[in-house]
Amino acid sequence: MEVDLLRIDERSVSNFGYLYEGLSNYGLDYIKDWKGESLGKFSLSIDFKENEENSLQLDFAKQFNEIPPGIYVAVFDSPELRLAGWETRPTQWFQRTNLGINSYSGIQQTTVEIRNFSDLHPIRLVEIEVIAKNNRLLFKGETDGNGQVVIPNSFLRGEKGNSPAFLLARSPKHGLSLIEFSDLKKKPRFLIRGRKQEIEQDLYITTDRDWYRNGEEVHFVVVGRDLKLKPLPEYKLIANLVNPQGELSEKVSLKLDEFGVAKGEFFISNSALHGPWSLEIKNKSGQTLATQKVAVRDLVPLTLETAISTDNESWRAGEGNRFEIQSNYHSGGQASLMSGDYIGYLKASNQHESAELKDFYFGNPKAENRTYEIESKNFQLNSEGIFSGNYKVDDLSDNPQGLYELDLRVNVQDLGGRPNPKNITIPIDTHSAYLGVRPNFQQSLATGISPQFELVRVNRSGGLLPLLDLDYKLSRIEYSYDWYYNNGWRWNRSRAAETSIKFGRFQAGQINDLPQLDWGNYELSVLDISGFVTTYEFSVGWGADGQSTADPEEVVLSTELGPNREYSLRFEAPFAGLGTILLANGDLIDSSEVAVKGGRNEFKFTAPEGLEPGFHVLLNLKRPFEQGTEHLPQIALGSTWVDVLSANRRIEMTMKIPDQITSDQDLAVLIQADLEEASVVLFAVDEGIHAINDFQNKD
Template identity: 25%
Template sequence: MDIFMAKQMRVVCRLVLIQMLLLTISFPGFAEETESHFKVLEIKEQMYAGSPAVAVLLSQALDPTIRHDRHLRISDVRKMLKSVWVLSEDGHTLYYPHVKPESEYSVTVLPSLKSAQDQELGTRVSEVVKTRKMPAGVSFASNGFVLPSKLSDGLPVVTVNVEEVFIEFFRLHDQGLIDFVNWSSLSGKKSAYRLRQLGSKYGDLVYSGRFDLHAPDNRRVIRNIGVQDIDALSQPGVYVAVLRQPGQYEYQYSCAYFLVTDIGLQVRVYADEIMVIASSIKTGKPLQGVELSFVDKESRVVLKGTTDSQGLFAYTGTNIDSFRVLKVIASSQVGVLPLQTSALDLSGFDITGRDFQPREVFLYSPRDLYRPGEQMIISALFRDYDGRPLPDLPLHVSLIRPDNKELRSFSWHPRELNATGINYYQKTIHIPSTAQTGKWRVEVKGDPAASVSVGSYSFHVEEFVPERMKLQLTSPKDLLHGKGPWPIEARGTYLYGAPADNNEIETRIFVRASRHPFPDLKDFEFGLEEEKHYSDTWKKNAKHLDKQGKADLSIENHWTNLKSPMAVHATVSLLESGGRPVKRTITRTFFPANELVGIRKLFEQDTLGPGPVGFEVVNVDRQGNFIPAENLVLDIIKQDREYFWEYSEEKGWTREYTEKNSVLRSETVQFDGQKPLNYTVRLERGRYLLRVKNLSTGQMTTTRFRVGFWWGGADETDGAHPEKVMLQLDQPAYQPGDRIELTVTPPHSGQALITVESDTTLWSRRTHVSDQGTVLEIPVSADWNRHDMYISAVVFRPCNAPEKIGPNRAVGVIHLPLQRSRRKLEVNIDAPDKVSPQDTLPVHIQVKGQGQKAFVTLAAVDVGVLNITDMKTPQPYAWFFTPRRYDVLWYDMYGKIIEMMEGEAATVTFGGDKDMRPGGKRPETKVEIVSLFKGPVELSEQGEARIDLHLPYFNGRLRLMAVAFSKNDYGSAHGQVQVTAPLVTQLSTPRFLAAGDSSQLTLDIHNLSGRERMIEL
């Protein structure tokens, strides 16, 4: 009996231990501890100092003050090798360098290996590593063409297992700059045929030589060709270097373009003006007295000039489009800048808007949706670029179909009003009954022969039926979190006021990843890379509204297990009795935790060269507010891909890959909650993942990026991609006489050029700015009255040759807003909340702020029509004074500077109108559209007007839209009026029927009289 009890006790103890172990493993804290346990992540081949090496990647850093060789064993197929390992800078990787290509190595890590945290490995880890083949190859190593004078070691060449090269140098003629050079892609190879043309037509061979590269075996190294030490290359000009291996003759050869100079060039092209900025590459300071020559496509010099004391030159003329290349010379140095390549990408700045026009027309209509056969009333105000009056002129109007063909045109004259300078136009346009459906537009020109219109109004022509109902969706939850469902209240009413009782609603849910959930942190990413393309959708069972037209919806939570923010959309369709839906969507953001970590890349994707890689990291709450975090773990993960070909009957041969991830660097930091945390790490070319984890919450964000990708041996990335300069204004708007206090905060200190620009340079100043921020004063001139004015800044980073920091520039652009609030009219509409059909609707309009004679137009349109296109009330004030597009093109050569690369010098060994509805009668649908328009009506001296609208028989809601204007001032307002009969009947009929079909008609009857009524049908 005791023996049985003892056995039973042992079984129970084992079960308890198993349960405790399972509980421990499932506890989140244990997972964290396991993840940080010291272990070998991977043993594989990696490059070290340009040579293949065996790498042991570890989860924790090792102590760099001691040797770890005795804890590792390595052997090849013949013998045990001497264990001499090199520790990486971050302490996470041990390298066994100088292994041979196409060889096999056996590696063992002993359990005695200890981390810097004094954790012992504990287990023996062994792996066999097979090294790859290293084929011989040589090419130029940069996509640039500018070698900074006295700052560069030469023209870099990358070589693997090639001992020497033969290079020919050609100096290009002006015609060669135009026809031979592909300025958009300076790297790569040229065919033997094109190179024969180079020597006979586009340039002169000035030097050729054989260069010993002193390249070690099986190692990728950079060698610099010292072109600055070759006398034959000292004459100013652009050179082409053609490289080949001695004794080898191929179809194509690696080429590089270069010139040696300290002249940094930037060009800005305006509508009829061009400005050149010349600065020292070494210091960023202005260069005075630089001689400029602009060359056309025939290599003719069409313009010459000289820079002033600020390094600037400006020219105004109509022949700017003919300029192809800018050539400059100062003392014994030259510079070249092509002007027909892609301009600098400034899309990261808020510079969008419509194009500037000296004369503009504000066009508006009661609605932007019409049926074929209807009449459209369109109005216009003709003004200058600042909303000021112009002389009365006839305008030329074209009605353009969706296929971009003109249907008709006419001359448009202003209405005669009891005031001068109003320039108000009005026209009724008949839309043909056979009009094709789609997006139409009215285009207005001041001159029929002009190529650009001064105004355009787009509208839709469709076979539509107005909506009869209104659907409102509300939720008590402003955001989603946790495991519960999402409650939504749907409320449906007919536009004439009756509840949509017993009407059916259908609901469909869409869930999409939301990587940028906070508008104020739009450049920061939140969530996991593997969930960035997540999407899901499902449909709920239909249900009916209650007698009050309400329904409570409970959306099942299918997103609670996701680890990233999600945008959850609920699209609800309210069905009319005849089955036609009215759709509305409500959206909420799901947050997986109370706190989130975010990452901002301080670079553009695919423009990143090897070297420093910068990020900003934040920790925020669900409103996007910064929250301090004690333990943020930042991991840089290398993602190595091994590609292979795979065949399947469905796809045939496809290129697939396997991916291995290894942690290269890991560190724990604190976030103070005050400003984004800067994180910079130096990386070689490859694919990477940055993972940021908050140890306190377990929340993670990951982002992928690539460093230093190449094609044909040369980097195609722009190593000098412009960084951003932060510009901040001290006021929301300015007027003449004000002084702007502009705060300039660049990523690096340096010489800066600050400019105010529109279609020309209005103001400029050269000054030094600090990376801690510099405040500058800009006086606002009386003639600054355009709305395409922007303040721009370019800050030049000086060169630091010992640190191998190349020159660059940072750029900032911000709109300069003008004070125009005094020209805004305050418009108020006073009308009854409810009227009956066929009544007269009295509308009182009050306008405040008018200083001269003013007029108003009034439209009353069925809300059921406006809701289809979500049309907004016309707003002339916002239209006239909104920012215009920044229409300046930037070109510079800073993106084409040849990078400063570590490498030894190579030595020279020797070398001296048809109907759109054919085929039958169109179906006839009788639809009554309520769209009333009155005006222009002159306001009294007190700014008042009464307008009576005679309503047809109609039940629904009308939107009242008032547009007020004088010669210089503008305003608008809107309101709604419910139109309801005591008894409302609505008949729903099918949209179309075929011969022999049968159908049902649906009749809706609503008694809104407040008393019982007997109805006979």
């Protein structure tokens, strides 16, 4: 086998399209001619056993007299590989450096920290450069005694060619290090939580309901606060009503009162389009601060209020499951002996309902619509307005397309024969455990990169289960495309061949020892002992971003408040090393270093005053490594949010209204709250309208 080692000119990386990608002969020639130099070639004789995993450590320093610090790529080739010039060779990118880079991006500034790899000490006087996509120098500075340099974010807000591309660190003693710097908000998926807040103002909007008829008014309330929960008095806003075609229908100007509250209304004309409408609240600069979706429909208020209850939150497949339907008139009284019907639709999904599991993929991919009508039945309520039924979903353990749920739709007819609908969605439990797969890359992976996957094993409600022995298989998939003519050329794709790349058994939360892959379609199948199978399809080389898939390990943090604002921070560390505990809100507030042992740890820290509504606790755990040692994973990260709310933020309120009034009486409303002054907005809404749209103000 022949090995070609090339060094990349660090000032050419901003417009170098092959960076961190697998290289063909064409890519090699391009680097030699334009972007770097070849240090030379050497031959390597290997004696590997076929169909077994083998490893070999190469010391390039023994092959070449001098390897200065820099960015390198090693390309491997052999006649036995039988590769054409345009095909990707086995490729390994690496940097020779003793500079480790951490960056923390806040709202106003970005802090860059430089430490050496050997003992994790901070390094002073390291030259830091931020390079734009057009090779322009955006920022230049040096690290201080703590190994840190602060970059104002105003230097990093350029667009297109002037946007940041890379951060380059240089030191005469420790070499150079390069990291991608194009997306400062990019981070491991397990750290992505909550809602991104781009500006200092935070607005909340609510409406009296979410369905309206022509000729009615939409009443809404806006509450404004800054990120420290202080009201925005006299803050001016624009409220827009946008129709289903995206056209501005009406707009009004608003100004928040001393409590940061404003109310308004829009009139829905008699000729208004039916469909989804939206309310948009914008500031004077035109930035959208809050939106609320509503609908315009032709509706008649319902006369019956129907409820569906079940014995269990989820139903077992293959077993009978009891449910109960109860219906009452809004005017009072039970819907005795009224007729109705129900119908069940079984749905298969590859996504779990839990927000914590939204990025994980469950089950097998299916192109067709996976909603099935499985049972319909008529019924009659008893004298108390109740019907009890038993519903059995067939055993689905041999058909694990994904996560199943039942959409149970009920109609109860009132005295006039008009249906009053109600539905409920019930998770269906088909297996004792379910496997979720989450790739550490986007839908497509660059050629020459080893894919990595994170796995989770849960029960049907989303509770975590221990990862037992799991079987996996990585395969390359070949498709054939059958073309036909029907008002234009069309095609059907069918699976033609499958080639096994690697298979095995593991018991861990990640699969990270897969080989580098060439252009094509692939799938990863993982089998649990419960019989549940998850198959994730992905492509290599199709529009990939070319980024490395290496992710740090996750550390789950928990905090407990003690006296005098002293907190206890607890976590399980995957390895021993140096930990940095950081407190942050919009930007970094404070940091401290601790010696972390592998396993359970607990540390104390004191939070500064005035951090309402809360702050983030971040943990950056690093371990040193020496030359010639295996160094991955070298970083583990964790984060958690700590609420800091003063007692007067939590309003205790009661509201009393009469159960019944006559048409000539005023509605008296008594509100009691533990406040001296407050802004109050009351909505009076027809109960039949609320019964139709099931509207709830979930905030």
